[in-house]
Amino acid sequence: GENVEQHPSTLSVQEGDSAVIKCTYSDSASNYFPWYKQELGKRPQLIIDIRSNVGEKKDQRIAVTLNKTAKHFSLHITETQPEDSAVYFCAASFSGGYNKLIFGAGTRLAVHP
């Protein structure tokens, strides 16, 4: 079935450390993998995405890597700051010819000063 698994469910780091969140997906035809950040009581907002024709993408302190053979992708946050504390969701597109995203269960990241 259509499934995205995300690990860990919670992650606690010290300010300045790196954080890594990993996701696996079930459909080898998936070709779009966004990451969303959700602060408490707010809507999810896109922070970075990657398409299946590239293996890595960076945006300042955030990077995403994709391994299509293994069907997994990861979010890397370097030099973490307290304002990075939030819930992060990965997602993958599934077949159908349209933008159908299935989300992982989320990772609650806490960055301690």
Add this chain to the structure above:
Amino acid sequence: NAGVTQTPKFQVLKTGQSMTLQCAQDMNHNSMYWYRQDPGMGLRLIYYSASEGTTDKGEVPNGYNVSRLNKREFSLRLESAAPSQTSVYFCASSDTGTGVDTIYFGEGSWLTVV
């Protein structure tokens, strides 16, 4: 440019009551979605509409119906609310074009069924 607007923001229903969540987007997007978010469960797709006039079931469609009224509006109806439908509901839209594109979410609707 308001983006995706959904109403109401908060609602309390009694078991068995019905209600409709309204959603509108002003970005001229083709596709619209309804997700529900429960603690520890992430965002689960209820229904989506790839284009005006079409709707399809997502991961958790039971107990819900949708209407794509026009290109801008996509409503979600609970015919007979149950406590298991207590959740935060997010409407979203995207401009799919020839491929997948960013999904933009509304601010959410907090629904409690007692």
